[in-house]
Structures are given as C-alpha cells and as structure tokens.
Amino acid sequence: MISRSASLLPQAARGHLGWLRGAIGGAIGIVTAGALTMILLGSNARGFPLLVAPMGASAVLVFAVPASPLAQPWSVIGGNLLSAGIGLAIGHALGQPMIAGGIAVGLxxxxxxxxxxxxxxxxxxxxxxxxxxxxxxxxxxxxxWPIALNVGALAGAGWLYNNLTEHPWPHRVIVPAGPPPAPALDYTHADIEAVLADWNEVLDVDVDDLDAFYRALQRHVVRRQRGGQARD
Structure with missing residues (x-):
C-alpha cells in the first residue's frame, strides 16, 4: 500500500545537477527558437507569433528527458508539424472552436x-x-511558418546542446561493457514486447532501453556475486 501511494508522489530529480542541465538547455532552446524565427521572418514578424506555447512543453522533453521515445527528433518535428496542419485544416473546415479543437486533438x-x-x-x-x-x-x-521555424530551431538547439553535454540525441542505446550476463534467463525482444502487450500500458521507455537495462543489471549481479556478499 505504501509503495502504491509513493508512486503518486512527484519524481525526485535524478543525477548530479541533471535538473540544471535540462533547465539551462530549455532556456537556450526557447530563446534560440524565438530569435531565429524573428530573424528569418524579417519584416513579416509583426504579423505572426514569434513563439508558440507548445514549444515550452517540447523543450521540457528535449532537454530534460532526451532519452524518451517521445522526445526524439522525428517525434518533435513530425509530431508538432503534423498536428499543427491538422489543427488548421479542422479549424477551417468546421469553424466552431470548441468542436474543432476536440476533433483536431483526437485526430x-x-x-x-x-x-x-x-x-x-x-x-x-x-x-x-x-x-x-x-x-x-x-x-x-x-x-x-513560425511554428515550423520554432520547431526546427528548437530541434537544432537540442541536437547541439544534448550532444555537447554528453546526452546523445537522437538517443542511442549503449550497453555497458563488463562480464557476460548470467545465463539464468534467455529472452528475446519479442518476449519483452509480449510482456508489454500483456500489461496493456504505454510506457515512456523504448524496448531497446529495457533490453539494455536488463543486460546491465545482469552484469552488475554477476560482478557483485563474484566480489562476495561484503559488497551488498
């Protein structure tokens, strides 16, 4: 019961000043997006928004959780632009803000x-x-146009900043070197996907990351067992 209740609490910040890296990156990304949009729009800048609010949420994903499948470049660029086009099309077609908004989000x-x-x-x-x-x-x-410029600038800033701060983006799965995993459990990607299908939940983690985590866990267990119980 306690563990179930604890899962409802806010997540603690992870890593050594990882929150600061994400915060600085988010600020840089938004300023870059606004400045580049203003420069490229030139004299047309007054007729358009220089920044659109959804970029704030995209910045959280790109800079704070760059390993998330929802934060990868294709998700950021394709997701925002595809959805923006759908919103404009539905808004023009229906002309009723509330109904158009609901249908656009669902679609x-x-x-x-x-x-x-x-x-x-x-x-x-x-x-x-x-x-x-x-x-x-x-x-x-x-x-x-301003949305596309925002998205492109934010993605570019995310690529540069994340890679410079040793967070490869697009995310690449890296399995740590070490002793071979214990042969206690032989599984495949299909097994992991089958378990996820049984759970019938969408997890914010990629199958490759789950595989890499389990293999790293096995290696850690092997090292601990070889080093004796004094290391527990």
Missing part, C-alpha cells in the same frame, strides 16, 4: 501514433491551430 493523436511520431506537445499544437483557424483571427496556412 492528431491518431495520426501521430500511426506515423510513429507521438509527441504530447503535438496535441497542444493541434488545439492552438484549430482555435486560431476557427476563431476571429482566422489563422491561415501561413501560420505554419
């Missing part, structure tokens, strides 16, 4: 899932664009 989730670019801020992009297109300002397709 964006479906399309991102099928395109393998699921990205939570994409839902916000779909809602924002549906409301803008169906509202009094009647956003046109030209509003994709």
């Amino acid at each position: 964006a989730i479906a399309c991102m899932s099928l395109a393998r670019c699921l990205h939570p801020p994409g839902g916000a992009c779909a809602l924002l664009c549906a409301l803008g297109a169906a509202g009094p300002e009647a956003w046109g397709w030209s509003y994709l």
